[in-house]
Amino acid sequence: MKFKTLIVGLTILAFSSCQKTQQSNIKQNDIIFTDSLGNSLTKKDLIESTGQANYEITRDMKIDSKAQQLHQEARQLGQEAKYDLSIAKLNEAIKIQPNWAYPIYDLAYTYLLKGNFAKALEFYKKTDELEPKGFFTSKTAIYSLEGEQLGKFPKGLYLAYMQIEWADNTNKKIEIARAITKKVPTFAPAWKELSSLLDDKTERLEAIEKGLSSNPDTETEGILQINKALILASEGKKEEAKNIVGNLIFLPQTTTTNVELAKFVLKTISEQ
Template identity: 30%
Template sequence: MRRILLLPLVLACIEGCSCQEKPAQPSTAPDASTAQAQPPPLPVLPETTPQPPAIPEQAMRLHAQGRKQGEAGQFAEALKSFQQAREAAPSWPIPLYDIGLTYLHLEDDARALEVYEQLDTVVPHGLSDSKRILDSLRREKAGRVPPGTLREFLEVEQLKDPEEAHRRLEALTRKAPEFVPAWEALALSAEKLDEGERLVAKALSLEPDIDTRGQLLLRRASLLKRRREPEAARKQLQALIDDPNMPPRIVAEAREMLMAPEAPPP
């Protein structure tokens, strides 16, 4: 599974750097037996998004301070630090991402939605999971899924026990059948071929955000390769590459999969 719960530590970036989007990895965070979380990766800009020529040192310092405060559960203090970092570097979108995430921790979903909508205009291709968060908050506001479903999912996503996480995800799909991230997480983790294809089709039928849709179609291509249908997989990947609306990170993954050598027959 991908994405985040607790505010991670700051990623060291120097002036003029171009941070690359990394493949999503499972992050670790509190479960029933763990008090502190290990910080997950910092959301980064898509490689085609222009980076600010220089992030002021004061903004970097304030942002790092906010991350540490968030990790300690001091969300009110973290919010203030992120807002100050945003004021010091208005063109740097990562503090804006963290402002929205902090509002989620403070259970102020309305403000979180406002911030992620603003972020979506600043970075049209999104930061890490920002589009998924935005889509989920919009579904909650529209009454398509129960309030607080996103926060519950983020907690489930941090569990260290895969079996417990799987049980909780299945429960979420019953409680909130139109909540896409739970279906997506199950689809990405399914080991059986038929089950994976069924879950991908279910998640796609719910009309997910463009980033999630791309992730699901990459998964479908991978499953087609496992079925020894390389031409169908190639067409799926090429369609992703040719889609002008697809986020650059999805296109890059599709190109990488397309260029990968075929596995030898079993």
């Protein structure tokens, strides 16, 4: 679940969407930033910081306590690679609260880990039906798995791509992303990853342009556009940068996450 590389002012920050813990009552479309240790960051902290930060977009929904408990139990079983038991718990949670996308999303992810790509795609699509404005990486998953089904991408590409998230150091992440772009140069999500992981600004811009020219999914495209705007802003091209994120906010296909990030970035650029 990676959404990376936002440049705020002259400060370079890499953002990742974290696995959020759904609360019983949460404010709709609030953007929350945390550091690598899980500590909350204010927007002032963010602007003055460097390094990697995580973000999540919270949504307003009351969650049944039993469904929430089953979901957490399922996630724990999944971490222990007890996938079938995890699937059973997730299905129980979905029966209790069928309008809650999170267990459906995790069901898709669990089938992905089992190598059942058809089932994974089925439940990512169900997630997208419940959350048409985006939910974590569901749109990227659909883009990838449908591409695999159609023969546009090799089978197992999305699972291989997820190894970037699982890698424990930047060099390994870069190695995996480069290997994917070399083998499948039209796979936009891998270019998005390189655009955040590489140090050189020129290389990041090249990765952004290659990603944008590869017919990306809407989530990936939004992040690439935001990243491009912020690099332009860091070079003093603020009006061009503001136009990019401003237009992104009003496009109907822009995901909720990208709308909220674009608003934050537009405000940050304007205040610099």
